[in-house]
Amino acid sequence: MSASVPEVRADLAGPADAAAPVGTAPRARGGLLARRPVAVLLGLALPLALIVAWQTVTATGWVPAYQLPGPTAVWDAALDLLRRGDLGQHVAISTQRVLLGFAIGAGVGLVAGSAVGLSRLGDVLLSPTLAALRAVPxxxxxxxxxxxxxxxxxxxxxxxxxxxxxxxxxxLAAALRHVDPQLVEAGRSFGLRGFALLRTVQLPAVLPALVAGLRLALAQAWLFLVAAELIASSMGLGWLLTDSQQNGRVDRILLAIVLLALLGTATNALLGLAEKRLLRRWS
Structure with missing residues (x-):
């Protein structure tokens, strides 16, 4: 049954798709920028430039060291925590909290978004309350x-x-409201109803929007981590930030910020790999 739905989508393709000559390879877009090594190097250019500028303003004394320690001081702080065995624990505990909270929040968000996006009753019942809760800091x-x-x-x-x-x-709620009705009717004509219709037709149709929402949710999870680790924590990168502020350790504050940025980038990259697998499976 699931193999028939892509055929239905192909039948609904626009005339521009049908007019493409058979056997014609798709035109490459992006030119040189489409090459992976070049894109990686260009992506690293700005961070490297920032590190060079950071080192320059600290080494020349333009900014006092007590306000902005240099990259070497931050590196030394990382090595010090690593020798003590604390750095790995901070990273592991914060990552575990973020991934667990992200999985729970995203799972509940999928259910609530589906209920509001697909059901008029769900929209009327849930949307006002959730809109109000969303505004709470x-x-x-x-x-x-x-x-x-x-x-x-x-x-x-x-x-x-x-x-x-x-x-x-x-x-998800906004994307599901705008799924092509013809695509939904085509799925129903193949006997798909309820969750089967959602899984086979509607979710694949909104997959790009869903992945964008998951990326935002993952970034939001890292943002909420610092607030979460204010709740009587003794470990974690959020705790390291607040403890370093109280002790005047600006080098450790910068270290925690850099680690949060790197971990957020790494988890976002993993989500990007999952997106490619889902697109290959459902396209």
Whole structure:
């Protein structure tokens, strides 16, 4: 049954697609920039330039070291924490919290977004309340979560899940409202109903928008991590930020910021690989 749906999509293709000559290779777009090594090098150009500028302004004394330690000082701080065995624990604990909260929040967002995007009743019941909750700042949840879930891992993961929920929910709900009705009717003509129709036709049709929502949710999860680790934490990159601020360790503050940026980039890249696999499977 699932093999028939792509054929239906092919029948609904526009005249421009049908007019393409058989056997003609698609025109390459991007030229030199489409080559992977060139794109990687160009992507690294700006970070390297920033590091050079950072080193220059600190080495020449334009900015005092107590305000902006140089890259070597940040590197030394990383080595110091690494020798103590603390750096790996900070990274591992924060990554675990983010991934767990992201999985929970994105999963609930998929359910709520599907209910609102596909059902008029779900839209009427859920949209006003969720729109109001979306406007609540992340730190406003902290006292309530401490009261309800105490100061353990549950409260931290729940706060991150709240941050990951809304991008997936809003993006999916909006995308499902604009799925081509002809495509849905074609799926129903093949006997697809309910969850089977959603999984086979509607979700593949909104896959680019869904992945965009997941990317935003992952970035939001890293943003909510710092707020989550304000809840009586003793480990994690968010805790390292606040502890370093209290102790005046600007080098460790910069180290935590750099690590958060690198981890966010790495997890986003992994999500990009998953997107390519899903596109190959459902295209």
């Amino acid at each position: 992340s730190l406003a949840w902290v006292p309530l979560l401490i009261l309800w879930l105490k100061i353990g891992e549950d409260s931290k993961v729940t706060l991150i899940a709240i941050g990951a929920f809304f991008p997936v929910y809003t993006t």
